[in-house]
Amino acid sequence: MDRKPISEEEVWDLMTESRDRMTQEQKRLWDVVQIAPAKWKQFPWGDVGDGFWVVGVIGNRVLWYNDIEEGFNRSTFSKFGEIVEYWCNQDELGWTIQYFIDEIRDGHSSGRFASPPNPIEETDQM
Numbered sequence: 001m002d003r004k005p006i007s008e009e010e011v012w013d014l015m016t017e018s019r020d021r022m023t024q025e026q027k028r029l030w031d032v033v034q035i036a037p038a039k040w041k042q043f044p045w046g047d048v049g050d051g052f053w054v055v056g057v058i059g060n061r062v063l064w065y066n067d068i069e070e071g072f073n074r075s076t077f078s079k080f081g082e083i084v085e086y087w088c089n090q091d092e093l094g095w096t097i098q099y100f101i102d103e104i105r106d107g108h109s110s111g112r113f114a115s116p117p118n119p120i121e122e123t124d125q126m
Helices: 008-021 024-033 093-106
Strands: 034-040 052-058 061-066 071-076
Touching: 008 034, 008 052, 008 093, 024 034, 024 052, 024 093, 034 061, 061 093, 071 093
Parallel strands: none
Antiparallel strands: 034 052, 052 061, 061 071
């Protein structure tokens, strides 16, 4: 896979633009869970580009930017600095924050998770 990872500056720009579009409720949670963008490992999809930018932490979950799919995701972690789950969501940051708000309020996730890509099986077709 040949890709040019998104820069920290570009991630900051996305975060700032996203916050401007958030509701007051979303901004309040975002202001609590936001961290300075930090590269976290994720095997195997994050190997190219030295990981993904994590932008928020809440409990054992992270909010991160998937620059392959160009969208924000939420995943668990068991070791600080390593994302366990890879998701292909192409969500706005505000949507991801809203999923957390809904889960805190309702006790279950309201958002969807787009699954990671499945390997293509090669077959001989002669």
